[in-house]
Amino acid sequence: MSNRIAFLGCGSMNEAILGGLLAAGTDPSDIVATVRRAERADELAQRHGVMAIAGEEEPDNNKLASKGSSMVILGVKPVGILDLAREISPALGKDTIVVSVAAAVSIAQLEAALPDGQPVIRTMPNTPARLGRGVISVSPGTHCTPEQLEKAKKALAGAGTVVQIPEEQVDALSAISGSGPAYAFYLAEAMAAAGVELGLDEELSVMLARETVAGAGFMLAEPGANPSALRIAVTSPNGTTERAIAAFDDGGIPKIIADGARAAAARAAEITKQLG
Ligand SMILES: NC(=O)C1=CN([C@@H]2O[C@H](COP(=O)(O)OP(=O)(O)OC[C@H]3O[C@@H](n4cnc5c(N)ncnc54)[C@H](O)[C@@H]3O)[C@@H](O)[C@H]2O)C=CC1
Ligand SMILES: O=C(O)[C@@H]1CCC=N1
Numbered sequence: 465m466s467n468r469i470a471f472l473g474c475g476s477m478n479e480a481i482l483g484g485l486l487a488a489g490t491d492p493s494d495i496v497a498t499v500r501r502a503e504r505a506d507e508l509a510q511r512h513g514v515m516a517i518a519g520e521e522e523p524d525n526n527k528l529a530s531k532g533s534s535m536v537i538l539g540v541k542p543v544g545i546l547d548l549a550r551e552i553s554p555a556l557g558k559d560t561i562v563v564s565v566a567a568a569v570s571i572a573q574l575e576a577a578l579p580d581g582q583p584v585i586r587t588m589p590n591t592p593a594r595l596g597r598g599v600i601s602v603s604p605g606t607h608c609t610p611e612q613l614e615k616a617k618k619a620l621a622g623a624g625t626v627v628q629i630p631e632e633q634v635d636a637l638s639a640i641s642g643s644g645p646a647y648a649f650y651l652a653e654a655m656a657a658a659g660v661e662l663g664l665d666e667e668l669s670v671m672l673a674r675e676t677v678a679g680a681g682f683m684l685a686e687p688g689a690n691p692s693a694l695r696i697a698v699t700s701p702n703g704t705t706e707r708a709i710a711a712f713d714d715g716g717i718p719k720i721i722a723d724g725a726r727a728a729a730a731r732a733a734e735i736t737k738q739l740g
Contacts, residue, residue, distance in 0.1 A: 469619065470529040470536040471497040472548060474508055474516065477565050478539030480594035481623045486512055487596055488622030496533065498525040527555035535561040535616060542566045542735055549577035556582060561612050563620075565589050567638055568735035571605045571631055583608040585616050586631060588638045589623065591645050597685065598624030599641040603631040639728035647721070652677040 469485070471478040474497040486492060492513040499505050505516035517525035530536050530552040538545050545566045556562070556579060563585045564574055571586050578584065584605030592598045600620050604613045617626045629637060652673045659669030683694055699705040 466532055466534060467494050468533040468535075469495055470533040471495065472526050472529060472536055472538050472552065473540030473544070474499050474504075475539065476591060477589060477593075478537060479508065480591045480598065481537065481539075481565070481589055481600075481620070482508075482512060482514065483594040484596045484598060484623030485619065486514075487594075490619075490622060496529045498529050526552050530555040530560065532557070533560060535563060535619060537563045537565060539565050542568050542739065545569050546573060546577040546739065549574055553577075553579050553582075559583065559612070561585060561608065561616050563587055563616060567642060568635070568732040569739060570736055571603065573736075573739055575605055575607070581607045583612045585613065586634065587620070588634050588642045589620075590641050593623035596622065596624055600624055600626050601629045601634060601637050601641075602626060603629055603634060635729040635732040636725075638732055639725040643725075643728050647724070648677060648681070 469490075471482050474482065478497070482495060482497065485495070493515075495512075495514040497505075497508050497514055497516040498519065499508065499516060500519045502518040502521050505518035505521075508514060508516040517529060519525050522528065526548060534557075536552065536556070538548055540548050545564060546569070549562070558579075558581065561583045562574065562578060565587050567588065569586070571584055574584050574586065575582065582605075585608055586603045586605065587600055589600040590598050593600065600623060602613065602617060602620070608616075613628075617628070620626050627637075655673035655676065656666075656670045659672055660666050664672070680694070683689060684691060695709075699709060
């Protein structure tokens, strides 16, 4: 079997993983992507130099891309993923590793939609994968051999840090790292709005917020970085930052963040139930 990876449904998440893999040296000719619209397929082909097949031009696009691929990465919304799994089932080789990036879709639900014995890996990635700075959890299914798991981990490592977790922890992990980039962007949005309120031009304020959150992110990415130590290094005793952090604490920000993460995890459990 080839080393080809098929990205079935290539929107925000799958394109980010695809970009990370290419940046890490995967040959574009070892990648095929499927999408619905021809315009999007052209965009992916031009941006990444990969083959992209649109469903509106080739209704069998998902089966064609799956056939002969050693790994298929299902990247559609949770509500469509089991239909997609059933659709590609006739085209899968018995060793084709089926990877799902979908929130809330369980291994049991995926396995039930696929041929008996199909190797499955449930993952939870995040969009910094595009820069090779994602976090990707992997949880192997019933029929995934240790060799198949290693192969998938090696491939996905191009998109970031791969961590193996029991499936029971996926919703919690998703509430931190899966959704987490949005929390950081939300912080940047709130900081930009606060700057405008303090009288800064909007353009300047947006730039300050963006560069500051990005710069802090780079510091966090240094080996051994500790978020508390980095925060304390900015916070002079009796200085300005101390006042800001005290206001955040008074406003209950840590609890609000914990509430948000709990709500995200609870929503995942709710979707799992709805999918039956
Ligand atoms: N966006 C994110 O940060 C993260 C998303 N995920 C998961 O990734 C999955 C996709 O989410 P997004 O990328 O955000 O959504 P998206 O809407 O950007 O991407 C989905 C893509 O699949 C295409 N598509 C839908 N049905 C198709 C079909 N039958 N055949 C071919 N293409 C099809 C759509 O046209 C679209 O381009 C979801 O299951 C989500 O839970 C997981 C972690 C993070
Ligand atoms: O919002 C969502 O449902 C997906 C899963 C984690 C990040 N985005």
